[in-house]
Amino acid sequence: MIEQILTASVFASTIRLATPYILAGLGETFSQRSGVLNLGVDGVMLMGAFFAFYTALITGSAVLGVIAALGVGLILGLATAFISVTLKAEQGISGIGIYLFGLGMSELLFQQWIGTPKSVTGFPDIFIPGLSDIEFLGIGEIFFQHNILVYVAFLLIPLSSFVLNHTTLGLMIRAVGQNPQAADAMGVNVTRVRYATVAFCGVMAALAGASLSIALLKVFQQNLTSGLGFIAVALVYFGRWRPYGILAGALLFSFVNAVQLQISAIGLDVPSEFAVMAPYVITIIALVFASKQTEKPTALTRPFERGE
Amino acid sequence: AQDDVFRVAAVAPSATTDLAFSQSMFDALTLIQAEMGEDMFQFDFQDGTFIVDDAAVALREWAASGEYDLVIAHGSQYGTIIQELAPEFPEVSFAWGTDVNTFGLPNVFAYTAAAEQGGFINGAVAASLTESNVIGVVGPIEVGDAKLYVDGFKVGVAFVNADINVLVTYIQSFSDVTLATEAANAHIANGADILTGSAQMVVGPIAVAVEEEALWFGTQSSQADLAATSGVLFQVYRWDVILNDMIASIQGGTLGGESYVLTLENGGLEMQISEAAEMEEEAMEVLQSTIEDYATQIVSGDIVILPEAEATPEPQATEEAGS
């Protein structure tokens, strides 16, 4: 029974599903750590997903696809930064605006430039030599038979954690998110730091989109993410603004999802509504038990005014 | 309408390019226009109105404009709107689906598809092609023509080989491609070498089939291009068949009161073999004949797919529509 459900492929599926959440979540973490809430993630993901897909489709190169995604992510990220940092727009609303824009544009361009759903070759799964055929506990299948973006996502976690905690940039980001006035008084350019993190957030969101359209799914369709980006934002709160926290959240959420799919696949008689509901419920419950006081960035959503 | 141009307006919940439900209607109207010619037939189409109230606004405006001979609400969620709207505009003809309920209104057509029929054939053929004896199905919500298709498919499989294991996952969404994809992956992981499914999120599972070199059976629209060499057989909704009947009766002065069902018999359900599927000549011919064979048996009633209660209901004809 249990071994019927907790198969290696379920864990492999968990890893795959977690990837977009990790990528988008890491970007959002940097943005929020510097004090900017970016609710537009899902829209940027969709744009990234589309441009990656379209480029891969016409050039046949997934790599070019990723580059295109990074480009569009950067542009949208800078736009977001301009709106929420320079124009100090209410971040809750502007984020939703950007989401709507991305949702609409990606679909529009899809209809104009592609029309009907097509599939691309995208990134193949890379079997890490030696590791990928470890039979023991299905380690090989679970960890070492994924597409490049999966590996990238998981490598970015320790990297992000290091940048945040052990580099001058990370120090500036944390300071700007906690007490921008103090950071400013110490000669840190608050605006520049926030532009950097928000732009990075856009890039990562776009990459997350690409990880769907040209790696995991290899197709594009209107609203391909169906709200995945919002879950990613939620997982940032789950992870308490720490990269490893994001990892934990993304894995938990994706694991429950993979399990519920497996349960219905092997025909266990669980009403599918409740199966689909499970990841959301369990994520909340987990947080109930995990909750100590959180170290939310003090200046989150607060625009910076010098000398106040 | 005043002039002799036949004007149609339609709303559909998803995009006209969804390779599924909405596209099936859009393709049908486009086809009719090609047949009758631009000067005789024109249509307005509003897609993506998954928000029921948005559809309501469009339908009401079209009805009120008086410019349309037929107003189509392509989505069972629009039934209530039609029920409210039709009595207000008795001179306008409405059609809605998928359902057979005309609410006893003289200016309402209802239409649906006996999806279980194509489902049965897809299932039977799939059963004859599977080597792993495991087949995976990805469905949206366990309702409507999606459920009929899946039920029919299961019966079809069992009809050929009761030992084959059909794995069914309803992901509770018509649009969540990611979930649909992982559901398909789960089926593959559990040994499936053939996949099928219904609704617009099947683009995900199709991509999985292509990737994993599994076979794909489709419904609603042809997904042959996307499924490429994995595609085998598609049940295509030919709404044009019944739309032509409706147009005829409207031009004959009957604005509704009748309901239509796409069946193999009336040609509304068309089984299309994928050209992309790499099959030898004779294999192709064999497949052809088996399909026709099943079709005739279903039409003749020799094969009863689902019990009365679970099958697509018989079309209703109300007395007004009688003569």
Add this chain to the structure above:
Amino acid sequence: MTSQPHRLAWATALLYRAQGILPLAIALLLALIVASALLLALNASPIEAYSSMLRGAFGTENATAETLVKAIPILFVAIGICIAFRGGVTNIGGEGQMIAGAVAGITVTLALAQAPGIVIIPAAIVAAFVVGALYGGIAGFLKAYFNVNEILSTIMLNQVAVQLMNFLLNGPLLDPAEAGANHIPKTARIAEAAELPRLSFVLPEAVAGIFGTADLFGRTRLHYGLVLAVLLAALTYILLWRTIIGYRIRAVGESERAARYAGIHVKRYMVLSMMLAGGFAGLAGIVQVLGLQYRLQTDGSPAGFTGSAGFNGIVAALFGGLNPLGAVPAAIFFGGLLVGAQKMQRDLEVSASLITAINGLIVVFVVSSQIFTRRITRRQQAALRERPPIPEEASA
């Protein structure tokens, strides 16, 4: 906006609003200019597009009615959001709470099918408010007592609610007439008596001429939900700024520590704000059912039923300055935007996606313009501060 209503505060508040219009107008203009580029790229005429958008929103009696109809659920949600945000809780759960309210409301409505409307409607509305409040209360409770971030919990609970609805509509609440295997997940139609009456205005001949009808909105779907919403907006304004409870909600929202110092039970009021927000979202849900759809129906997604009012309500509330009275025009603005956009889609036969993109642009531009509005406001406050201070003969 000074938080205590007072003649002067009112005057200035009005002044702010008046001057606030200017940046808003410019922002809209810019948004439309950018959108024009999109339209031209799709070789559609912007002029045509916008005029049809305007016509679709307010051009005809019916268009205006549909705009108002669209605004109703947005307004209900927005009212609740005003309370929640003023109380310091970020409620993103409007969608789920709408669903919770609608499910509860329709259950009661169907149970009381035989009763007269005067009984059913209030009962259904109360049920919807209570259950919406309880559902919102979950997130509030988890925040207050388990420190679970409410943004996370409400986003998650939205999905939970829709799955619960799917389950109920496929089983317990399924329309008996839909017993067939190919059934559609929807409840039975509510009794005629349970329908919210349609709203129309009988005009005297004099005015009738102008509107071209003696019975304004007579043949439209406009219903009494509008009256209820506007009424509640006013009451909520009073609640927030005239009552002890409102004072405490705002105190908790502005400063938890000061509120505790004031002897207010902070956690209790956090939960209360969240519950009120949920309750209003619940009303949005049931009013959609009783006033418009006459049954509850799902396509599996929340938006299919809610029309995303749960999210649009947030935006409307923020546009309205987190003031229930400000939310009224804001909600109507959004209603017009959404309905007009649909019309534009029909007239120009452009795809729905273009509309979504343009709406996004408008939201972004309008919200970005508020920095200029704020600047104007600050200058006005400064002018206010320059008024001579209270003379102090007591000193020296």
Add this chain to the structure above:
Amino acid sequence: MTQPINQPVTPAIQQLQMQGIVKRFPGVLAVNQVDFEVRAGEIHALLGENGAGKSTLMKMLYGLYQPDAGRILLNGAPVNIRSPHDAIQQGIGMIHQHFMLVPSLTAAENVALGMRSSRGLVLDTDRVGAQLRELAARYNLKVDPDIPVWQLAVGEQQRVEILRALYRGAALLILDEPTAVLTPQEVDDLFRVLRQMTADGHALIFISHKLHEVLAISQRVTVLRDGQKVATIPTAGATRLKLAEMMVGRPVVLEYERQPVQRGAARLSLHEVSARNDRGHEGLRQVSLRLCSGEIVGVAGVSGNGQRELAQVIAGLRPITGGSIQVDGRPVTTADPAAINALGVSHIPEERMVDGVIKEFTVAENLVLQEHGHPRFTRAGLFMNFRRIGEACREAIKAYEIKTPGGDTPIKNLSGGNIQKLVLARELSRRPQVLIAAQPTRGVDIGATEYIHRRLLAERDRGTAILLISEDLDEILALSDRILVMYEGRIVGEIPREQVNIQQLGALMAGSSPARPGD
């Protein structure tokens, strides 16, 4: 964002001049045609009441504000300081009135913030920490670079700020009210450091309200009033009274005449009360005290030795882990703030802007913070009665000389001194039996301080029992009938007014040993 120097440099500023500086804020002419000058090796004091423009003038020097008119000359050459970054580059450092530290970061991280690291992109906080220790040793300042600053006492935080400025090689250092939160010993140490710095050739600007400090430390004094410069005079020969009059613009009294104490019945008594502090450590340890009507009991101590917790447990804002509290003999050990209020206990909180008022609320709304539900201010027990509240507000504004455009102004628009007056008005208007006054005049200027002190004495004579918690010894000495000294959560000594001597007090505050807590 980067900062080349990573070693203390030898000061390069010989002379700095500000000429004809003007700064307007919406509705306020904060600084009006001010000339100011400071030279290497001197301490130039800047005196002025709340809102005189001291901080604003200095913020312009540090690049936080841009002057509307006037110019700044460094060593005779005009400079344009557009941001703190520019100021730092020029060798200007500032210790802000409200410390500019990131609480969640360690001292070392706070210092490293915005500086180039010796390891390129990778942080070198360990090295910074080491260098900090050296620097601290050189100036004989004690800090632990490796604990988050939110865990440091205020005095320690200030040392971190000073070290940071030195570390960054500030040649000119601005200190905005640095002594407001220090004990006598800490002040002495600070002065020693400042003198050492001037000896090293630094130029220092010293802002304070405390005249004797200005007289003790500075060579020159510049007095501002209402944004204008009154005069710059050499400190030698200036007197407290003279300076005070220059500041306030009228004669002021610096000593209060006081009635002999009429000690009455015990109002408040604590028995072995213990409580945790914010960090979860034991902040209060078996504290017992009795407070009688008609007396002012001063609680002296270095900040962070339990005074804050003491006030909070009495007010019901902090749960106690042991012991019992009684008001008029009634146990209130577990009562909530509302109930304790209702028993006639008033509390002037230490952090007025966080606990005492709600910034966004109007003056009137803040006036009824606790009593908003009181029958007097409500209708039908449900609605606020704004007519009554308005009346009460106008009375308070008049009676307590609160400078405000009116009762409907958001309180954040008032100056610190006036906000404190409002809190005082609110707490006294309830005619309390017991008054807890925590740092009642922190950051408040002479005029307001004088006023508040008179009020407190009047309350005492009215028979109120007053617990005066203050880190300002002058205040304690001026008002108290008895003085309790707190150290590490305990009451380590009680001295009747008659027998006080500063040395003994200071020793007790320091845990009766030269070393201070936090070391």
